[in-house]
Amino acid sequence: GAPQQRSAPGRTPVAGIQHIIAVASGKGGVGKSTTAVNLALGLAGLGLKVGLLDADIYGPSIPRLLGITGKPDTTPEKKLNPMQKFGLKVMSMGFVVAEDTPMIWRGPMVMSAITQLLREVDWGQLDVLVCDLPPGTGDAQLTMAQSVPLSGAVIVSTPQDIALIDARKGLNMFRKVDVPVLGIVENMSYFTCPHCGGRTDIFAHGGARAEAEKMQTPFLGEIPLDIKIRETSDAGTPIVASQPDSPHSAAYRAVAEQV
Ligand code: ADP
Numbered sequence: 423g424a425p426q427q428r429s430a431p432g433r434t435p436v437a438g439i440q441h442i443i444a445v446a447s448g449k450g451g452v453g454k455s456t457t458a459v460n461l462a463l464g465l466a467g468l469g470l471k472v473g474l475l476d477a478d479i480y481g482p483s484i485p486r487l488l489g490i491t492g493k494p495d496t497t498p499e500k501k502l503n504p505m506q507k508f509g510l511k512v513m514s515m516g517f518v519v520a521e522d523t524p525m526i527w528r529g530p531m532v533m534s535a536i537t538q539l540l541r542e543v544d545w546g547q548l549d550v551l552v553c554d555l556p557p558g559t560g561d562a563q564l565t566m567a568q569s570v571p572l573s574g575a576v577i578v579s580t581p582q583d584i585a586l587i588d589a590r591k592g593l594n595m596f597r598k599v600d601v602p603v604l605g606i607v608e609n610m611s612y613f614t615c616p617h618c619g620g621r622t623d624i625f626a627h628g629g630a631r632a633e634a635e636k637m638q639t640p641f642l643g644e645i646p647l648d649i650k651i652r653e654t655s656d657a658g659t660p661i662v663a664s665q666p667d668s669p670h671s672a673a674y675r676a677v678a679e680q681v
Contacts, residue, residue, distance in 0.1 A: 433571040436541060439473070441550040441573040443604065443681060444566055446596070448588020450557040453609035454578045455483045456655050457645070458554035460671070461576065463662035464678030466509045470549040473504065475539060476514030477566060478556040479532050480525050485516040489658020493517055494543075501544040508663040513543045529561040536565055558588070559595045567599040574604040576642065576681060581608055581629035589630070593637055604681045605640035606630045610647040642677045645670065 436442065445458035459474065466472040476484035485491070488510070494502045494517050504511035515535060519525070527535070545551065553570075556562050566572065575596045579589035589606065596603050608630035613622045624647055634641035645651070651670055654661040662671045 433569060435571050436545070436551070438545055439548045439551050442553060442570055443550060444477075444553045444555050444563075444572050444575040444596075444601070445578060446555045446563065446575050446592050447557045447578045447585075448559070448590070448592045449579075449585050450481075452557075452578055452580045452585055453645070454557060455487060455554050456651065456660070457576075457578045457607055457609055457674075457677075458552055459484065459487045459655075459660045460662045460674040461678055461681070462510055462552040463508060463660060464671075464675040465550055465552065465681075467662065467666070467675060468678060471547060472509070473511040473513070473545050473548045473551040475551055475553045476512070476516060477536050477539065477553045477562060479515050479527070479535050479562060480556060482514045482516035484512060484514045484554060486521075486658060487655050487660060488512060490517070497544050499544070501542050504543055504545060508660070511545060511548070513539050515539065532562055533565040533569075536562060537569065540570060559591050563592070563595060564599070567596060567601050572596075572601045574602040574681070576604050576677075577606045577639075578609050579606060579630050579633070580610045580625045581623070581627050582625045583629065585625075586629050586633045590633065590637065593639065603637075603639045605642040606634040606637075607642045607677055608644040611644035613647045616649070640680065642680050643673055645673050645677075 447454040462472050462474045476482045488507045490505050504513045579585045612627050613624050631641045662674050
C-alpha cells in the first residue's frame, strides 16, 4: 500500500523500480537484516517482483543470510547484474569485496558506494526494492533518505526501552526528511520454550506496539525469538523460503501484506 516513489529535489527515481522500501533500526543486532530478507521473500510470495539491496556497506550480511557466493558479472552497458536467489534479485557490497576486508571509508565514499549499488545495477523491472540499511541515523541513512525516492521505511526494534529509544530516533529522522514511516516491527518479541512450552518475554513484550501507538505509526507485527529463525538465517536458507508453512513465516508474510 506504499505510495509511489517520492520525488523531491535530488531524489531521482530509479528507472524500472516502482517502490523502494527501507528497513531500518536504531541499533545493531535487533534483527533488521533477518527481517529485511524475510520481508522481501514475503513480498515475493505475494507475486511481486522483488529486489533486495544490502545498503550496509560496513557490515554487509545479506550474502550470508541468503547463502549467496560468487561475484556479479557486468552487462554490456557496464552495469552490474544482480545476483539471484529464492526469486529475489540481490546486490550487496559483500559480493564485491572479501568478507573479512574492512571498509575503511569516510562518509562521502559510503554515499557513493550506496548510490552505485542502487543505480549502477541492472535491476530490470521491479515492483519493490527492499533496502537493508545499516543501523542508526548516520551518513548512509541520510543519503538514502535524501537522495533516493523512498516510498517508505519499516523500523525494526526489540521491545526493550533502550532499543525503542533508538528506533524513535530513526523514525523521527525519516519524518524529518519527509519519508513516510510504514510502521514498526517488534522482533524477538517473546520466547516460547521448546521443552516446556512456557513463554518468556526475554526483552519484555509489547514495547514496540506501545511505541507505534505513541508515534502514531502502524504496528506491523511481532516476530518471536526462535532458534529456527536464527538457524535458517545462519544456514543461508531464510525461514520464509525454507519453511514457508511455519507460523513464523506467516508472521513475516503478515508484515509484507501491510507494507
Ligand atoms: P541486525 O541486522 O539488526 O544487526 P541480524 O538480522 O543480523 O540483526 O540479527 C542478529 C542475530 O540475531 C542473527 O544471528 C540472527 O540470526 C538473529 N536473529 C534475528 N532475529 C531473530 C529471531 N526473531 N529469532 C532468533 N534469532 C534472531
